[in-house]
Amino acid sequence: MIGVVCLNPALDVTHHVAAVDWSGVNRPDGVYARPGGKGLNVARTLHALGVEVLVMGVAGGATGEAVTTGLAALAVPAAFTRVAGETRRTFTVVDGRTGHAAAFNEPGPVVAADGYAEFRDRYASALAGCAAVVLSGSLPPGLAPGSYAELTAMAVAAGVPVLLDAHGDALALGAAAGPAIVKPNLAELETFAGRPLSEAPAVAAAAAELRAAGPQAVVVSLGPGGLYADTGDGCWQAVPPTVVAGNATGAGDAAAAGLAYGLAGGQPWDERLRHAVALGTAAALAPVAGEFNPSDYATLLDATVVTRTMAAAAGEAG
Amino acid sequence: MIGVVCLNPALDVTHHVAAVDWSGVNRPDGVYARPGGKGLNVARTLHALGVEVLVMGVAGGATGEAVTTGLAALAVPAAFTRVAGETRRTFTVVDGRTGHAAAFNEPGPVVAADGYAEFRDRYASALAGCAAVVLSGSLPPGLAPGSYAELTAMAVAAGVPVLLDAHGDALALGAAAGPAIVKPNLAELETFAGRPLSEAPAVAAAAAELRAAGPQAVVVSLGPGGLYADTGDGCWQAVPPTVVAGNATGAGDAAAAGLAYGLAGGQPWDERLRHAVALGTAAALAPVAGEFNPSDYATLLDATVVTRTMAAAAGEAG
Numbered sequence: 165m166i167g168v169v170c171l172n173p174a175l176d177v178t179h180h181v182a183a184v185d186w187s188g189v190n191r192p193d194g195v196y197a198r199p200g201g202k203g204l205n206v207a208r209t210l211h212a213l214g215v216e217v218l219v220m221g222v223a224g225g226a227t228g229e230a231v232t233t234g235l236a237a238l239a240v241p242a243a244f245t246r247v248a249g250e251t252r253r254t255f256t257v258v259d260g261r262t263g264h265a266a267a268f269n270e271p272g273p274v275v276a277a278d279g280y281a282e283f284r285d286r287y288a289s290a291l292a293g294c295a296a297v298v299l300s301g302s303l304p305p306g307l308a309p310g311s312y313a314e315l316t317a318m319a320v321a322a323g324v325p326v327l328l329d330a331h332g333d334a335l336a337l338g339a340a341a342g343p344a345i346v347k348p349n350l351a352e353l354e355t356f357a358g359r360p361l362s363e364a365p366a367v368a369a370a371a372a373e374l375r376a377a378g379p380q381a382v383v384v385s386l387g388p389g390g391l392y393a394d395t396g397d398g399c400w401q402a403v404p405p406t407v408v409a410g411n412a413t414g415a416g417d418a419a420a421a422g423l424a425y426g427l428a429g430g431q432p433w434d435e436r437l438r439h440a441v442a443l444g445t446a447a448a449l450a451p452v453a454g455e456f457n458p459s460d461y462a463t464l465l466d467a468t469v470v471t472r473t474m475a476a477a478a479g480e481a482g
Numbered sequence: 483m484i485g486v487v488c489l490n491p492a493l494d495v496t497h498h499v500a501a502v503d504w505s506g507v508n509r510p511d512g513v514y515a516r517p518g519g520k521g522l523n524v525a526r527t528l529h530a531l532g533v534e535v536l537v538m539g540v541a542g543g544a545t546g547e548a549v550t551t552g553l554a555a556l557a558v559p560a561a562f563t564r565v566a567g568e569t570r571r572t573f574t575v576v577d578g579r580t581g582h583a584a585a586f587n588e589p590g591p592v593v594a595a596d597g598y599a600e601f602r603d604r605y606a607s608a609l610a611g612c613a614a615v616v617l618s619g620s621l622p623p624g625l626a627p628g629s630y631a632e633l634t635a636m637a638v639a640a641g642v643p644v645l646l647d648a649h650g651d652a653l654a655l656g657a658a659a660g661p662a663i664v665k666p667n668l669a670e671l672e673t674f675a676g677r678p679l680s681e682a683p684a685v686a687a688a689a690a691e692l693r694a695a696g697p698q699a700v701v702v703s704l705g706p707g708g709l710y711a712d713t714g715d716g717c718w719q720a721v722p723p724t725v726v727a728g729n730a731t732g733a734g735d736a737a738a739a740g741l742a743y744g745l746a747g748g749q750p751w752d753e754r755l756r757h758a759v760a761l762g763t764a765a766a767l768a769p770v771a772g773e774f775n776p777s778d779y780a781t782l783l784d785a786t787v788v789t790r791t792m793a794a795a796a797g798e799a800g
Contacts, residue, residue, distance in 0.1 A: 195588050
C-alpha cells in the first residue's frame with residue numbers, strides 16, 4: 165500500500181460560461197465538482213494504475229463531506245480526520261468566448277493542534293502497512309511549516325521511504341528529514357536556490373545543493389522538458405517524445421505518482437523516470453487533473469528517452 | 483406559524499478579492515458561505531420579527547447539507563425533503579478595486595417526481611398548522627411550471643392564505659389558483675403584461691389585469707419607489723421616506739415577509755404595506771440579504787407614507 169497524505173484537500177468547482185459578464189449575473193452551462201488538491205491527484209493516478217492506496221488528511225464541514233463522498237464515488241480509499249472549520253473550495257470560471265479561466269482558491273480551514281495530533285496518530289498507525297508514503301501539496305493555515313519534516317522523520321524511523329512534493333519552508337525543512345525523493349518543479353527549485361535557473365547546468369547544480377540538504381534523491385519536473393534526477397545512482401534526464409502544452413498541475417502530480425510507484429516497488433531509476441514522464445505527459449493531455457488515458461500512457465512509455473547525464477553537471481554544485 | 487416554501491434553496495458563496503485577475507489564480511481575502519434563495523431570505527426576516535416559521539423545500543447532496551446546517555445555526559426551523567442531485571451554489575466574486583461583483587448561479591438539482599411528491603405530502607401535513615404560506619423563488623429543473631398553482635390550490639382548500647412571489651409561467655399559473663397576494667416586481671409584472679410599464683397608471687392597469695386573473699390582491703414592488711397594491715380594499719401606494727440604493731434582492735424578500743406577517747395576522751392593508759415598505763427599505767440598507775437592522779426598521783416604520791390611490795387608476799384596466 166502507498167499512503168498519500170493530503171492535509172489541504174479541496175472541492176474543485178468549475179463553471180463553464182458561454183460569455184462571462186464580469187460585473188453581472190451569469191448562469192453557467194456546465195457545473196462540475198470533484199475532489200481536488202495535489203495529494204488527491206497523486207492518489208487517483210496510483211489508483212488508476214491498480215496500486216492499493218490510502219489517502220490520509222484532514223477534512224471539515226460540508227465541503228469536507230463532499231470531498232470524502234467524491235473520493236468514495238471514485239473508489240479511492242481515504243481516512244480523513246474530521247476537524248473544525250470548512251475544507252477549502254477552489255472555484256474556476258472558464259469563459260467560453262475567450263477560453264480564459266479565472267481561479268479563486270480558498271485557503272482552507274485553520275487546523276488546530278488537536279486535529280493535527282489526531283491525524284498524526286492515525287498516520288503513525290498506518291505506516292506499518294505502507295511500502296511508501298507521499299506527502300504532497302500545501303499545508304493548511306495553522307500547521308507549522310515543519311509538519312512535513314515531522315511526518316517524514318516518522319516514516320524514516322519506521323523504515324518507510326517518503327516522496328515529498330512541497331515548496332518553500334515545507335520543502336526545505338522536509339528535505340532535511342531525509343525523504344527518499346523530493347520532487348520540486350523548476351519554480352520551487354528556484355525558490356529553494358534563491359536564484360533563477362535558466363540553463364540545464366544551473367538546474368543540475370541547484371538539484372545537487374538540494375540533495376546535499378538531506379534527501380536521497382531530487383527529481384525536478386521541467387514541464388514539457390520532462391524530468392531531471394539527481395539520485396544515489398547518478399544523474400538522469402528523462403524526456404517525453406513530444407512537447408505537450410496541457411494541464412501542468414495534473415502532469416506534475418501524475419509524475420509524482422509514477423515516482424512513488426517505482427519507489428514502493430524498488431524499480432531502478434531509469435524505469436522509475438520512464439514511468440513518471442510517461443504518466444506526467446499522459447496526464448497533461450487529459451482535461452482533468454488526476455486522470456489520464458491508459459493508451460496514451462502505454463504509447464508514451466515506449467517513446468520516452470531516459471539517459472544518464474554527465475557527472476560533471478552535478479559536480480558543479482560541490 | 484407561517485410556512486415558507488423554498489424549492490430551490492442555495493448556498494451563497496461570496497469571495498472578496500483585492501484586485502481580481504480574470505485570467506489567473508486568485509486568493510480571496512474573505513470567504514463567506516450562507517444559506518440563500520428568496521424563500522430563505524423571507525424566512526430569516528420573519529424569524530427576526532419573532533414569527534414562528536417553518537421552511538419547507540427540497541435539498542440534496544453536501545450543498546443541501548450545508549444549507550440545512552446553516553439554517554440550523556441561524557435557529558430558523560426547516561424541514562427539507564432530501565432529493566438526489568446537488569442543491570445549487572451561487573458564487574459571487576467581489577472585486578475590491580472596482581467594487582463590481584460577478585455572480586455565477588447554478589441551476590439547482592433536477593427534482594424527480596417522487597422527490598416532489600414526498601415534499602408535497604409533508605407540505606400537506608404542515609398546512610393544518612399554518613396561519614399563512616409563502617411560496618417564493620425559482621422552481622428547480624424538473625418541476626412543472628404549474629407546481630406553485632398546485633401548492634396554492636392545496637392551501638386554499640385547507641383555508642390557508644397564500645403569498646406567491648414568483649415570475650413567468652409559475653406566476654401566471656399560480657395566480658389563477660387564487661392566492662391571497664401575488665408580489666411581482668416591476669420587471670415580473672411587465673413580463674406578465676407583455677409590455678413595458680413606464681408610468682404609474684400603466685403599472686396600476688397591469689396590476690388590475692393580474693388581479694383579474696385570480697389573486698385577491700396584487701402588490702407590486704417598485705424598488706426605491708416602494709409598493710403599489712391593488713387589493714380587495716382598494717388601491718394603495720406606500721412610499722419610503724428616503725431613496726435608497728441598496729440590496730434589491732434582500733429588499734423584495736423582506737417586503738414579502740412584511741406582507742406575509744400582516745396576512746397571517748389579518749392586519750388592515752395600510753398597516754401591512756407600512757411594515758412591508760419599512761422592512762424592505764431596512765433590508766436594502768443591510769449588506770446581506772435576509773438581514774436588517776431593527777432600529778432602521780423602527781425609524782422607517784414611522785416615516786413611511788401610505789396613501790389610498792384614486793380608483794380611476796385601477797379602473798383603466800377594466
